[in-house]
Amino acid sequence: MAPRSPLDDPENAAFAWARYRWLMKLMFGITSVAVVLSLGFLYWRNGMVSIHLYIATALGVTAAMMLMAALMGLVFLSSGTGHDEAIDDRLGDQAKDAWDEID
Template structure:
């Protein structure tokens, strides 16, 4: 049976998710600044070529950075709360030795 995750406790989970939301807000601010810098650079190098270039650039940079922030934030959330240690390692040392044989 799997161990109990620290995220099962409502207080730990509330703290962890509040920290995750704070990280996402921080990354949205950084993303906004990055998009503005990218737009300024494009305008400086190309002038006003097409509004679609700026829309696509803004959406692309925003989507890439926020996806990266969301996934890395979830990794930090599961690792920082001890959720990763709550798994049931059914293979144990067998899997580790098998990976060593492959390398």
């Protein structure tokens, strides 16, 4: 049976998810600045070409940065709370030995 995850404790989980939400809000602010800068650069280099270019650029930059932030935030959440260590490692050293043989 796998050991209990620290995220099973409601107090730890609430703290971890609050930190995750704070990180996402921070990254949304940084993303907004990046979108404004990229749109400003496009306008400076090309002028007003097509509104569709600016909409696609804004959506693309926003989607890429927020997806990266969400996934990395989840990695930080699971690692920072000790959730990664709460697994049942059934292979043990066999998996490490197999990877060493590949390298």
